[in-house]
Amino acid sequence: MIEAYVDAGLSKFVVRPAAAAPGADRFIGEFADQLLPLEN
């Protein structure tokens, strides 16, 4: 979904947990795995 926004010309994003996520470490780990590769 973020790739589609990048293709449309957006470049800055803030992603936040939408509910009481299971844990900070898990959220940060998944964030780093899935979203950091999208940066350039």
Add this chain to the structure above:
Amino acid sequence: MKVRIGIGIGLGPFATPGGLAAAIGPIEAAGIDSLWLSEVVYGDLVAPLAGMAYTLARTSRLKVGTGVAVLPGRHPVLVAKELASLAALAPRRVLPVFGLRRRVRRIAGVAEAAADPAERVLLRQVLHRDGGERRAAAGQAARHLAGRQRAGRAAPGRQVRRRLARQLPDPGRGAGGARADSGSGRGGRARDRPGPFRRQPRGRRDHAGPRQGYRAPAARRRWRRRAGRRRAT
């Protein structure tokens, strides 16, 4: 354009002071670009500027921003000073974003401040200058706001914008036309006009009954209407 993705906190594990403090280290270590702090006054969230100062002090690379902080109700010059201080302590890592409330809301019977376009203009003007220039702009802005407080009520936005345009030097135009408003216009300066809360001279009290051919200024009529409504509830 550089693509950058930050973490926003609002819900979830970072939404408490303890959760935020514990997460800062792992967020920095994971190489995440930025952390965004929301302003939720009635809740557990850490206030954005306090959280920014704490986070910047504990990290060396992570950027922090407000997502978003509320400007109305804060003095724009003091907000600008705080942000400029943070940016001087942690260069290129402070990302301020402000929300603007458009309508006056009532919380527990107290009206909250509405967004004032002049505050936005002031904050931007003060933040855009460096060193001595910023001090000069902040001084002018503080004098301007102090003058408006003496007037006893918030001036309409358009009027304030015009006065600001005259008082603060325009980069393209140079300094000019300062204090051009003295004595000109309908009714003279704002602080010489009877404000809605200004006491009437004795013998001319409004509650003595309607006077022939006199209509109170619009602001006072509005204030009276609201005062009546307050008494009725």
